[in-house]
Amino acid sequence: xxxxxxxxxxxxxxxxxxxxxxxxxxxxxxxxxxxxxxxxxxxxxxxxxxxxxxxxxxxxxxxxxxxxxxxxxxxxxxxxxxxxxxxxxxxxxxxxxxxxxxxxxxxxxxxxxxxxxxxxxxxxxxxxxxxxxxxxxxxxxxxxxxxxxxxxxxxxxxxxxxxxxxxxxxxxxxxxxxxxxxxxxxxxxxxxxxxxxxxxxxxxxxxxxxxxxxxxxxxxxxxxxxxxxxxxxxxxxxxxxxxxxxxxxxxxxxxxxxxxxxxxxxxxxxxxxxxxxxxxxxxxxxxxxxxxxxxxxxxxxxxxxxxxxxxxxxxxxxxxxxxxxxxxxxxxxxxxxxxxxxxxxxxxxxxxxxxxxxxxxxxxxxxxxxxxxxxxxxxxxxxxxxxxxxxxxxxxxxxxxxxxxxxxxxxxxxxxxxxxxxxxxxxxxxxxxxxxxxxxxxxxxxxxxxxxxxxxxxxxxxxxxxxxxxxxxxxxxxxxxxxxxxxxxxxxxxxxxxxxxxxxxxxxxxxxxxxxxxxxxxxxxxxxxxxxxxxxxxxxxxxxx
Ligand code: KIV
Ligand code: ZN
Numbered sequence: 001x002x003x004x005x006x007x008x009x010x011x012x013x014x015x016x017x018x019x020x021x022x023x024x025x026x027x028x029x030x031x032x033x034x035x036x037x038x039x040x041x042x043x044x045x046x047x048x049x050x051x052x053x054x055x056x057x058x059x060x061x062x063x064x065x066x067x068x069x070x071x072x073x074x075x076x077x078x079x080x081x082x083x084x085x086x087x088x089x090x091x092x093x094x095x096x097x098x099x100x101x102x103x104x105x106x107x108x109x110x111x112x113x114x115x116x117x118x119x120x121x122x123x124x125x126x127x128x129x130x131x132x133x134x135x136x137x138x139x140x141x142x143x144x145x146x147x148x149x150x151x152x153x154x155x156x157x158x159x160x161x162x163x164x165x166x167x168x169x170x171x172x173x174x175x176x177x178x179x180x181x182x183x184x185x186x187x188x189x190x191x192x193x194x195x196x197x198x199x200x201x202x203x204x205x206x207x208x209x210x211x212x213x214x215x216x217x218x219x220x221x222x223x224x225x226x227x228x229x230x231x232x233x234x235x236x237x238x239x240x241x242x243x244x245x246x247x248x249x250x251x252x253x254x255x256x257x258x259x260x261x262x263x264x265x266x267x268x269x270x271x272x273x274x275x276x277x278x279x280x281x282x283x284x285x286x287x288x289x290x291x292x293x294x295x296x297x298x299x300x301x302x303x304x305x306x307x308x309x310x311x312x313x314x315x316x317x318x319x320x321x322x323x324x325x326x327x328x329x330x331x332x333x334x335x336x337x338x339x340x341x342x343x344x345x346x347x348x349x350x351x352x353x354x355x356x357x358x359x360x361x362x363x364x365x366x367x368x369x370x371x372x373x374x375x376x377x378x379x380x381x382x383x384x385x386x387x388x389x390x391x392x393x394x395x396x397x398x399x400x401x402x403x404x405x406x407x408x409x410x411x412x413x414x415x416x417x418x419x420x421x422x423x424x425x426x427x428x429x430x431x432x433x434x435x436x437x438x439x440x441x442x443x444x445x446x447x448x449x450x451x452x453x454x455x456x457x458x459x460x461x462x463x464x465x466x467x468x469x470x471x472x473x474x475x476x477x478x479x480x481x482x483x484x485x486x487x488x489x490x491x492x493x494x495x496x497x498x499x500x501x502x503x504x505x506x507x508x509x510x511x512x513x514x515x516x517x518x519x520x521x522x523x524x525x526x527x528x529x530x531x532x533x534x535x536x537x538x539x540x541x542x543x544x545x
Contacts, residue, residue: 023342024280033282037249042285043278044254046080046131046171046230047073047271049300050095051111053262054084056306063095065303067102072296073259074104077287078271080171080254082131085111087121096125107169114152114159119166129169131201132159136188137176149184153191164196173201173232178209178217186224199228199254204243207236207266211246218250230254233269235261240269245277248284259300260308260315272297272314276346294347319343320350325359328352332361354401356390359383366398371501371535372405381408399491399507406527411534413526416441416544417466422518426454434458436518438465441543455517459492462521467545470525471495473503477513488513490520494528502535504528 015028050066053059061069066083073081081104083096100108107128112118114134122130134145134156141147147155156172163170172192174185189200202218209217214231222229231247233240233256244255255278261270272293278284297315301308310317320343322328330337331350343350352362363383367374374382385404390396406413421437434457435448447465451457455475463470474493479486489509496502506524510516532544 022279023345024276025336025340026280030281033249039282039284040248040253042287043248043252044079044228044230045077045271045275045286045288046082046109046254046256047078047258048082048232048256048268049073049258049262049271050099051082051084052256052264052268053258053300053304055264056262056267056304059262059304059306061095061303063091063098066095067098069259069300069303070099070102070104070106070108072292072299074106075289076292076296077289078106079287080107080109080129082109082111082256083125083127086125086127087112087115087118093121093125096122096127100126100128109169109171112159112163114155116159116162119159119163119168122163123166123168127168129171129198130163131171131173132156132163133173133175133201133203135175136180136184138181139179140176149187153188156188157191157195160192160197161195169198170196171199171201171230172197173203175203176205177202178204178214179206182217182220185221189221189225193225193227197227199230200225201230201232201254201256202247202252203232203256204234204240205232207234207240207243209233209239209243209246211239211242214243214246215250218247218252222251228253230256232256234263235266235268238266240267241273241277244269244274245281248278248282260297260306260312262300262304262306270313272346276314276341280341290345291347314346315348320348321353322350323353323355323362324357325362328358328362328365332365354386354398355396356387358386363401366401367405370398370402370503370505371531372402372409374405374409378405378408397491398493399505402505402527411530413523413530415526416529417522417525419518419522420444422458422515424454424458424514426457432457434461436461436465438462440466440545454514458514458518459521462518462525466525469497469545470528471497475517477517480509485511487511488516490517492517492520492524494521494524496528496532499532499535502528502532504531 054061070081083099084092086093086096096110109129109131110122110125110127112122112130112132114132119130134152160170229252231244231252233243255274257271257274258268259271261267275286275288294315308316322331327338352365354362354366360379360383382405386401418439420439424434426432431450432454433450437446445465447461449457449460449464451460459472473495476491478489480489481487491507494504504524504527506520508516508519529544
């Protein structure tokens with residue numbers, strides 16, 4: 001039985017900290033940190049995707065690809081681009097030089113060991129700055145470098161002096177700082193500040209800090225330095241982003257990051273996560289245009305060949321996807337229920353995935369995308385069928401959902417468009433060209449088109465024969481089996497440039513990717529044709545195109 005409100009009953013308090021203009025909806029409790037700590041208004045971002053990121057196992061980028069990434073980072077608003085390690089190889093030096101001379105706004109930097117030769121190699125690449133690093137921990141000094149602390153200071157000072165004498169901006173990193181005694185770090189910092197170092201970076205080289213310790217460590221160092229501090233955190237325990245934020249709470253004014261969190265071993269702090277967390281939790285700004293993040297993430301993933309995990313924060317495919325009925329219902333009423341930030345502020349789009357946890361809202365929403373409205377009984381039947389399908393472990397995507405919906409609606413595909421002839425020519429130094437002859441409801445139409453490949457040429461020829469209004473919205477090719485005779489699954493999503501409501505999917509499975517793509521296209525067109533006539537109630541016209 002519902003209870004009457006007690007006398008003490010209060011209105012619920014909204015503990016969501018909202019920055020609606022920024023499209024962010026996080027927790028009010030974070031605000032306590034604001035009042036307890038003096039935070040910088042703005043933090044600089046040093047992106048090391050092209051250096052630490054390229055140290056990701058199995059990643060090697062060409063100069064051309066590095067330039068593309070550097071241009072994208074520049075557009076994104078990165079303050080400093082660590083473009084590589086000049087002394088590492090001729091190829092690496094060439095890429096740094098190309099980037100340094102590309103007229104970018106960002107400061108272009110090369111990594112250097114604490115050595116004159118390394119600084120000279122960087123100078124030859126026309127960089128604006130050098131990032132000189134030298135290990136400071138007992139383990140590294142004794143086991144790797146086999147030098148004393150005094151010798152380390154001498155090397156650091158000498159290389160920084162050389163770089164400064166040649167007009168470079170110098171950032172210095174105490175490699176493995178978080179396993180180095182503070183007293184030695186203070187000595188090192190005093191010596192390098194005396195020769196004009198511009199910035200000091202505190203790397204958590206093997207990701208061994210917890211955030212509260214990082215805050216304390218950085219703030220202790222901060223008491224002894226005048227130049228700006230940076231942090232460079234690795235993700236060995238999955239704490240790189242948390243430690244980067246903690247470093248900022250401790251007084252760091254610059255954070256080293258990589259796109260998608262690429263980097264040596266488990267990687268570095270991810271640019272997108274650091275930037276959005278700084279803004280959402282502490283209202284600390286960066287120069288990054290967050291709307292370009294998803295694009296840059298995709299570009300880096302494509303060029304490095306390192307896929308972004310679907311559940312990756314901010315830029316993963318699932319970051320703004322909703323499946324469960326309860327969540328879909330919530331998000332459809334107000335995005336802030338299950339999205340702590342609006343997808344568009346990071347260049348993403350919200351999506352609803354239909355699966356075994358879906359309810360009416362998710363299914364209805366998805367079908368509406370294709371202009372399909374079902375009555376309540378039909379909807380119940382579709383939901384029950386797709387749940388059964390998903391529970392059997394089979395993959396459920398839009399094509400399956402639509403097939404179920406068409407079936408429940410009793411909508412048959414009429415093969416109005418038939419392929420009578422098809423040829424495609426392709427080869428090396430030859431523009432792929434396709435010719436099709438279609439029989440469209442008794443009328444024979446022929447078209448030839450070229451394309452960037454045989455599939456592109458073939459689908460363009462079919463579109464040209466049917467109607468210039470046909471839009472290929474998506475094309476998906478999946479290998480079902482392995483080997484060069486693998487079976488493939490092609491799905492095409494088609495639209496109509498004159499009617500945004502009109503959408504249809506076509507799918508085919510076969511062993512030849514070109515003819516399978518053609519079959520999927522013909523099926524999609526027949527569905528589109530049927531949908532168009534249904535939406536027009538089939539009255540006025542017999543021909544859709
Ligand atoms: O992780 C690290 O310590 C580094 C240094 C070169 C700064 O990448
Ligand atoms: Zn590193």
